[in-house]
Amino acid sequence: MQREHLVWLPQIAKAILLLLCASIVAALDTAVVFRLPSVFASVNVPLIAALAATLFMGSTNGVVLAFVLGVLCDVMLANALGARSIPLVVFAAVVGLMEARFSREHPLTWAVLGALGSVIHDILYFCVLAFSGYLPLIWADLIRIAGFGALINGVLSVVCLMPLYLWWRSGDHRPATGLG
Amino acid sequence: MGAGRSKFGLIQVAVLLLVLSVLMLVGFLRGFVAAEPAGQVVRTVLSPVQKLFGGIYSAVDSRLEVYRDHERVLAENEALRQEVQSLRASLVKNEELAAENARLRELLGYSEEAPYELAAARVIARDRQRWRDCIVIDKGTADGVEKNAAVLGPHGIVGRVTSASLRSSAVMLISDPQSALSGRVQESRALVSVEGSSRPDGLLKFECLESGDKVKVGDLVITSGLGGVFPPGLVVGRVHSVEKDFYGISDTGLLTPASNLMSVESVLVVINGGNTQ
Incomplete structure (x- = not known):
């Protein structure tokens, strides 16, 4: 009977770890990124974290982390609940479904993932806010912000995530259950 | 086969979380889902972490500077x-x-006007992409901050508290597209409605509520006190440009906010007396 309870312990530990990671990333995104010079203000920390979790820890974990991250960001900034989690979950799910089709050793893959993910995220987030009545639908704003974000997040993905992934793979840290 | 099953599991989880997100959003917008109790707990727990990160960044940045x-x-x-x-x-x-x-x-024989009490606060978080102009400050209900309290900068008004938790509060800036306030042109005393916009230059929109040429470029706009949130006489900004509305009757245009809302770091919160709601 006791052993049956113990089976859940790793799952609970994983859930707590996931929540802790999400809290740190959300705090970092809301408390630090806006202080950066305007060139780096488009850095999307939750997006990069969701991408890393999807590719390193398995796609299901990535999607769950993306959801928790989105909700935490919305709650911390008193935003409309779900506005941020919708684009993050869609992005993590798309990466998770397509991950078998791309080579992770190529820098271009990381650049495209970061840039495309940023564009998908920004378009969805903008549309969610606009159709919720929070924003006027001004396409010029979307193109400006999404274009700049794609550039910054694409570069960040190659510079930070790719080396991290290569180190991760060389140490064989991958979880047995994950696809990554 | 295993990979296919995993993908099926992934789709199930993703669809479930997506549906949950959409339900939360719809519920929130229609007022069925209240984010406040959970939001206050999360903000209270995480505001020390945000302060810590902000402090580390400021310390490193000032050294580098x-x-x-x-x-x-x-x-x-x-x-x-x-x-x-x-x-x-x-x-x-x-x-x-x-x-x-x-x-x-x-x-x-004049008596001194009762001044409102102010609490100094620091900005600990902000919405990254600035589509929505919302900041989080490090003062909450424990410091006397209440919902709808006016928030001031060194040169004029900054916004109002939309949600207050124990040790932090969310503030909607006057540049947020959802923000609207009642102002008055200092010289002509004409009433104007001031609204936020998502313009990259941070300018606000205004519309004069009286007909005729009541507004000139460079005029100072102050709060009228009619909205019930902001005390009267606080500086909102200066008129940047004026044009006639669609019918050619009243003035509309853009306003430069008195406080630099793009880089606001410290604010003052009116903690009693100013909020008449």
Whole structure:
């Protein structure tokens, strides 16, 4: 009977770890990124974290982390609940479904993932806010912000995530259950 | 086969979370889902972490700034020293004027207006992409901050508290597209409605509520006190451009906010008296 309870312990530990990671990333995104010079203000920390979790820890974990991250960001900034989690979950799910089709050793893959993910995220987030009545639908704003974000997040993905992934793979840290 | 099953599991989880997100959003917008109790707990728990990250960043940035701009800092130091000298001189003059003002008030029988109490707060978080202009400050209900309290910057109003938790509060800036307030043109006394916009230059939109040429470029706009949130007489900004509305009857245009809303770091919150709602 006791052993049956113990089976859940790793799952609970994983859930707590996931929540802790999400809290740190959300705090970092809301408390630090806006202080950066305007060139780096488009850095999307939750997006990069969701991408890393999807590719390193398995796609299901990535999607769950993306959801928790989105909700935490919305709650911390008193935003409309779900506005941020919708684009993050869609992005993590798309990466998770397509991950078998791309080579992770190529820098271009990381650049495209970061840039495309940023564009998908920004378009969805903008549309969610606009159709919720929070924003006027001004396409010029979307193109400006999404274009700049794609550039910054694409570069960040190659510079930070790719080396991290290569180190991760060389140490064989991958979880047995994950696809990554 | 295993990979296919995993993908099926992934789709199930993703669809479930997506549906949950959409339901939360719809519920929130229609008022069925209240984010407040959970939001207050999360903000109370995570505000120390945000303060810590913000503090680390500021400390690192200020160190780097000193090394980067040593020459500029020296020149600025000299300029500030001169400014202090001149401010000291004007302070003495102001003290004399204040004393004279008090004497004259006493003579005329005026009583001092009850000033509202202010609490100084620091910005600990902000929405990254600035589509929505919302900041989080490090003062909450424990410091007397209430929902709808006015938030001021060094030169004028900044926004209002939309949600207050124990140790932090969310503030909607006046540049947020959802923000609207009642103002008055200081010179002509005409009432104007001031709204936020998502313009990259941070300018606000205004519409004069009275017909005729009541607004000129450069006019100062202050709060009217009619909205019930902001006390009257606080500076909102200066008129940047004026044009006639669609019917050619009243003035509309853009307003430069008095406070630099793009880089606001410290604010003052009106914690009693100012909020008349």
